[in-house]
Amino acid sequence: MLVAWGATISSFLPLSDSVLFLAEDELEGEGVRVWSESLRPTRLRVLDLETDRIRTLGEEHAVAVAQRPDGGPLAVITWPSPELDPGALEPRLSLMDVETGAVRDLGRAGIEASPPVWWQGDDGWHVAYLEYPELAGGLAVFDVTVESGEHRNLTADMDACPIELVQAPSGAPWVLVAEGLDTSVRRLGADDILTVAGHAESLAVRGELVAMIASTARQPKEVHCGSSTAPLTAITDLGRELSGIPWGLQERLAYKASDGLSLEEWDDIETGIDLLVAEGVADPDRLGIGGWSHGGFMAAWAVGQTERFKASLMGAGISDWGMLAATGEFGPFEAARGGSVGWEGEGPHPHDRLSPVSHAAKIRTPVLIVHGEDDTNVPLSQAEYFHRALRRFGVEHEFVVYPGEGHSLRERGHQLDLLHRTRDWFDRWLR
Numbered sequence: 001m002l003v004a005w006g007a008t009i010s011s012f013l014p015l016s017d018s019v020l021f022l023a024e025d026e027l028e029g030e031g032v033r034v035w036s037e038s039l040r041p042t043r044l045r046v047l048d049l050e051t052d053r054i055r056t057l058g059e060e061h062a063v064a065v066a067q068r069p070d071g072g073p074l075a076v077i078t079w080p081s082p083e084l085d086p087g088a089l090e091p092r093l094s095l096m097d098v099e100t101g102a103v104r105d106l107g108r109a110g111i112e113a114s115p116p117v118w119w120q121g122d123d124g125w126h127v128a129y130l131e132y133p134e135l136a137g138g139l140a141v142f143d144v145t146v147e148s149g150e151h152r153n154l155t156a157d158m159d160a161c162p163i164e165l166v167q168a169p170s171g172a173p174w175v176l177v178a179e180g181l182d183t184s185v186r187r188l189g190a191d192d193i194l195t196v197a198g199h200a201e202s203l204a205v206r207g208e209l210v211a212m213i214a215s216t217a218r219q220p221k222e223v224h225c226g227s228s229t230a231p232l233t234a235i236t237d238l239g240r241e242l243s244g245i246p247w248g249l250q251e252r253l254a255y256k257a258s259d260g261l262s263l264e265e266w267d268d269i270e271t272g273i274d275l276l277v278a279e280g281v282a283d284p285d286r287l288g289i290g291g292w293s294h295g296g297f298m299a300a301w302a303v304g305q306t307e308r309f310k311a312s313l314m315g316a317g318i319s320d321w322g323m324l325a326a327t328g329e330f331g332p333f334e335a336a337r338g339g340s341v342g343w344e345g346e347g348p349h350p351h352d353r354l355s356p357v358s359h360a361a362k363i364r365t366p367v368l369i370v371h372g373e374d375d376t377n378v379p380l381s382q383a384e385y386f387h388r389a390l391r392r393f394g395v396e397h398e399f400v401v402y403p404g405e406g407h408s409l410r411e412r413g414h415q416l417d418l419l420h421r422t423r424d425w426f427d428r429w430l431r
Contacts, residue, residue, distance in 0.1 A: 005054070006027060007024035007026045009021050009022065009023040010024075013067060017050065018048050019046070020045070021045050021047065022042050023043065023045050024043075025040040025041060040082065041081070042062055042082065043057070044062045044076065060080060061079040061081060062077070063078065063091070064076070065077075065116075066116045068118050073098070074095065075093065075094075075095060075127045076093070076095070076096050076116075077091055077092070077129070078091065078092050079091050079092075090108060091111060092107070093105075093108070093113070093116070093129070106149055107144065109131060110131020110132055111131070111333070112132055113129045114130035114139075115129070116129045117129070119143075119167070120170070120171070121145075123147065124146060124147045125146045125147075128142065129141075129143070129165065138162075140158075141153070141155045154188060161178045162176070168205060172187055172189050174187055175188060181252060182196065183196045184196065185203065185212075194231075196224070198219070200224075205228075208227055209228070210228045211223060212225075220238070220239035222236045253272060265298070269302070286310060287310060287430075288310060288311045288313075289302050290422070291315060292315035292317070293377070293407065295317070296314045297318040298317075299314045300319055300386060303367060304359030305362075310429045311365065311366050311367075313367075317382065318334075318378055318382055319382045319385045320355045320358075321334060321338025321339070322340065322349060322351045323382065325341045325342075328377060328379060329376050338355070339353075339354055356386065360392070360395070361393055363390065363393065364395070366397060366429050367397040368397070368398050368425045369386060369390075369398065369399045370400045370418060371383035371400070371402070372404075372406050373402060374403075376407070377406070
């Protein structure tokens, strides 16, 4: 059997006698693009393994699906349109019968709701998912009791950030949680916590056995595996060629910011720098700053607030929050982080004050701007806007674009170029 589909298939789920898959509508031909009509929704499709027939379930844009473990209904997260539009995106969580296509609405889901997972409690079946309680904040685990339709935030009192949710063979789901610079594995509703040093991702669970990809400041990514009640062991050695290379000095630093909170963007960064200078760790005459994505934004923001840095690296960074809300992949989030969008009446708007490009006239620090040409998360226009502003005010800078690259650099040649270019840039200005 060979069945073709003339568009992108994003995921699939084997069923008893069929295969469920998420796929875009097939392209009917090239030509003039009418924007609302050229956005092809991803819909639920069912391939019958006996007849090779494909049928479509529902009309809305489907982004995630999971079948109840006993072969029951599908939990589906849908959007009214494939377009990410601040203020217009209203995702829904629903139950769907795979045979009849009948739908039961379970209410609104979060804008970035993760793929749902099922679990069974004393009060019946639940559907859980990750979502942002607030657009400018961290994730939380929400669930809905199927019988009542009640949505609950299960991690409202957790002082850490859930980052992955994994369905268990039975009982409550597993959660991967970011705790500062480390990660933990937890079972919803249980007190036991398995702590993993460094950053972890791609959690998988089978019975009481857990596996994940983990890395630390001095150890590249490896697969770690073991019991959920004991420290995990690395079962791969993919970075053995790095074993003889001395790592640069990295130390963790924890401190209280001036407002007494543990995190408050730029003020906190300056407080940390002041502490490092006072302790003799950092040379106040040879300070540089750099970052990628939101870190790139902070590097661009910093040089518009102070002249203490001798050089800056802005990697895939944001220069204008209003333009990012209008053109980026995550418009609703960027509108929340920037504080407004450009179409909310006459300006100036809150996002203008928070945009680095608005402070370009004050910049005296040399800036290296690097960006992927095909970045859809933070489009290239963000870098180009900052480049033009710096050129307008005669600021020393270099603007580098990597062709064919998205929000992170994938090609080895480009990665090496960025490493060498970064070293040369800071060597030039910090010596």
